[in-house]
Amino acid sequence: MRPTPAEEIRKSFVNCSKGEAKKLTLPAGLDSQDWAATDFLGWVDPRAVNNAYLVLPRGEEVVGVVLRANNPPSSALRSSTCAFCLTTHVQSDVGLFAAPKAGAAGRRGNTVGTYVCADLACSAYVRRKKRPSAPQPAETIGDDERIARMLVNINQFVAKVLG
Template sequence: MEPLGQDEIRASFVNCTRGEAKGVTLPAPPSEIPWDRREFLGWRDPKAPARAYLVLPYGGEVIGLALRAAAPPKSRLRSNICGFCTTTHGLADITLFSARRAGKAGREGNTLGTYACGNLACSQYVRGELKPDVPQPYESLTVEERAGRLEEKLHKFVARVLESR
């Protein structure tokens, strides 16, 4: 991913107001983010843990999505799989994130959800920089192929959020 500045990150959000985007707490100073090892920038707001954000290159522009994190489920499932990077996690480490759709549909309250790594560190899991707490199924894909799959799944999610824009 190409490096972005604070203003570029804030201007990228397509499913929230300018005021909401201006109030986003960034994960770190942009100069400290290892952009060359990220397919997207994803983070939970440390001041409001139910808020999360995705920023990624999409269709020649940078798209940012504001997300809401659901409360942890009360389920008998022991694990689940991230919808972006396909990493298996214990149930406590997977979160249902919902994104308000862009445009009129979003203003009418329409949302789209997906289960993803609770810390949104998919790029790091794909590269083996972080290890999940549960055993992973064997996978013969290379790091580049897993990163490509991650980008493809992210782009499909963004496309669905943007459908009504």
């Protein structure tokens, strides 16, 4: 992902008002972000843990999506898989995130939801910079293919929000 200033991030949100975008909490450490190792920005608002945000490159632009996080189940006995990066976690580390659809559909209350890493650290998991909470199935593909697969999955989700 290319370096993206705060103002561009705020303007990128497609499923909230301009006023809401101006008020949202940006991720900590944005100025020191390792953009070369960032496929997308995903963060949970530390002041309102049910608010989360996703910003990713789409063509020459960045697109931002406001998400509402559902509290994950507290079971450590079951496992769940992230729909973006396909990392397996204990069930409590995967959460349901719902995004209002963009435009009139969103104003009517239509949403799109998916189960993803509760910390939205998919980029770190596919690069093996962060250790998941459950054993992983064996894969025969490399990191580049894992990253590409994750980006396809995220873009499919965003396309549903935009559609």
